[in-house]
Amino acid sequence: MAGTTPGQHQPPTLARLAELAGARIVGESPSALAAPVTAVDLDSTKLEPGALFAAVPGTRVHGASYAFDSPAGAILTDEDGLALLGQTDERRPILVVEDVRRVLGAVAAEVYGHPTRRMTVIGVTGTSGKTTTTYLLERGLMAAGHKVGLIGTTGTRIDGREVPTTLTTPEATTLQRLFKDMADDGITHVVMEVSSHALELGRVGAVEFDAAGFTNLSQDHLDFHPTMDDYFEAKALFFDPASAIRARRAVVCVDDEWGQTMARRAGDAMKVATRGQAGLGPEDVTARQLSQDATGAQRIALTRGERTLEVDLPLPGDFNIANAAVAVGLAAAVDVDLAAFTRGLEQVAVPGRMEAIAEGQDFTAVVDYAHKPAAVAAVLDTLRAQSGGGRVGIALGAGGDRDASKRAVMGAEAARRADLVIVTDDNPRTEEPAPIRAAVVAGAREVGSGAEIREIADRAEAIEALVAWARPGDTVVVTGKGHEIGQIVGSETRHFDDREEVRRALTERATQEKGQ
Structure with a gap:
């Protein structure tokens, strides 16, 4: 501690x-x-x-x-x-x-001298929301006066200073050395993403977690875990009383059945809910939206016991209300002042997560990391809700050398919700890209929703076409890579940043319009 x-x-x-x-x-x-x-x-x-x-x-x-x-x-x-x-x-x-x-x-x-014994360590696991929840925790803890380290998908920070890493949860040797550096630097609290791979492969063995948070579970990583039940069991290692790597306190979002099952497995978990409050006790946390503006930023109410705090959350979507509630539950679990903590939530920005790209255009352009079916659905539902009646278009693909069963499902979820679906290459890795795209396209067409389906292999060209399609009041989103700045083709990583490409496409469109 x-x-x-x-x-x-x-x-x-x-x-x-x-x-x-x-x-x-x-x-x-x-x-x-x-x-x-x-x-x-x-x-x-x-x-x-x-x-x-x-x-x-x-x-x-x-x-x-x-x-x-x-x-x-x-x-x-x-x-x-x-x-x-x-x-x-x-x-x-x-x-x-x-x-x-x-x-x-x-x-x-x-x-390295068991460095986690010198700090308060908070881990967050789940299919979606890990990165955002850790960012919320980092900002909240800093606002409460603590010196914070962060480890996750977008890299590592020690009191705001960037430290490069390559895995969501680094290997055990790298992780313990990082903890030592953090402890020696006076870090008081560490927040980190904990992937199912890390739990299954022992990367977090001997990390003494003070609290663990569970966001949700949906289809992902079935190239590594044979079934969804196996995937759940890997996550459950973080919460099961019989597990050697169980955290001291558990905070579980119970908005879905997987979360409810995880809360039962943990036994004494603090429960977090944004959909109904049945069976919740005074130590549990609930959250609800009070209002939302045109950008998707929302005012939310977070309640624990008899205390309610209102927060201006600059992140859109119901899923981010849940992420904020899990963050507040984890802060409460480690005895952080919640009034100070929630003030920090109002300053959060997460790279590549519902990140708006604005170059003066008269429509909304967003980049998001969504690369699994439930995340694609959630992003499109959120953007549709705040579109004001405008059309919604998406560019997406699926990664190679990963769970192939989710490809058609991703296409289907996109076609059910978008007016335009452009299927393009993500990170094909060592697979041939065309069959990957074909699977996503097949899933999109099978829905028969009436959405326009296009296939454009080159990702930059796909983004350019998506931006060219937009009319005033529309919304376009590029999903799959978010904060990443490389595209993996074969064994080569080529520089590619969706945010840069969207800006380039917006600028070129504006230049063409001025010349007409």
């Missing part, structure tokens, strides 16, 4: 780490086992002399293949890694475990 005064951290010995991991030691020597370990990493190129190299299986190559040329003082690996090392003249101590990732969190936490 925040406020804990750390003692002088003594780096653990290799023998201590072997004991902690339950490892079998190969090639041991008394001097090596007594040596202090000050760093651990999965990347052999980032190791300092004497560090511990965690060699895990990769999608193509086992990490042990890179061990021999690394400056590591010892190696943590599995039986397959040991077999590979046995083919070399490896003489350093090798710690052998059944599953490296399952012990890596505990090992990294020990190496």
Whole structure:
């Protein structure tokens, strides 16, 4: 918890780490086992002399293949890694475990001095809303006078300073090192997105969470989780009383059946609701809209017990009312002053999440990260509600090397709600783009809604066509990539920013109109 005064951290010995991991030691020597370990990493190129190299299986190559040329003082690996090392003249101590990732969190936490014990740590999980909820938490906590760290999809910030990362939830070694940097920098509260992959793969092992929030669950990541039930169970690791990584307090949005099931699983969760209040107690949180302006910004009422706070939330949509309510519930769970906290919510802006792009045009242009069926539906419902009778158009695609079953569903959800659907490439990765687009188009056409369906492979051309289609009072939205600044084609990442492309298309349209 925040406020804990750390003692002088003594780096653990290799023998201590072997004991902690339950490892079998190969090639041991008394001097090596007594040596202090000050760093651990999965990347052999980032190791300092004497560090511990965690060699895990990769999608193509086992990490042990890179061990021999690394400056590591010892190696943590599995039986397959040991077999590979046995083919070399490896003489350093090798710690052998059944599953490296399952012990890596505990090992990294020990190496870096269990930094989460020195801070209040809040995690947010769910299919949609994780990023927005963490941004709401960050702004609210800062307004309440706390020094805040943030870890998530859009990167990492330490008291407002950007720190580059590549995963929603970094690997355990990176994560624990980040926590140490934050704690050493005086951070009091950390808010972080916690993905189902992170929960399933042990990335957050040994992180001592003070509170965990659940936003919602809908179809996503079924390339990784075999079924929706499996997906739910991965999320439930954060809340189940029997789980080793369960947070001390649970805050669960119960607007849907998955949330209600999660609240029952958690047992003592603070419940958050924006749709009905049946069965809620005085510790629970409810939220409702009071008014909304033409931009979608809304005044909402947040109620806990007998206390109601009114907030001017600059984010549109019912889903953002729910995100704000989860943020308030989490703040309450860690004893933050709610009056000060909610003042911070009025200043929030989330990159690539319902981000309006304005270049003086007479219609609304928005970029959003929605890349799953329920999120596409929610975004379009929100934009339709605030369109004032104007038409709504969308450009969207689906990612390659990911859950293929959601592609047609995304097309269908778009066609049910939009007047124009332009299907384009997202991040095709190593798949051929055309079949991905075809699946989305097929789902859109099957609905038979009367929406105009177009297929434009080039994403920049698709955005240009979407902007050209708009008339005064219309709304257009580009979904799928949000804050991302790269498009992954094959193994190459090319610079591409939907926000830049929308601005370019708007500027070119304005120039053409002036020349007419």
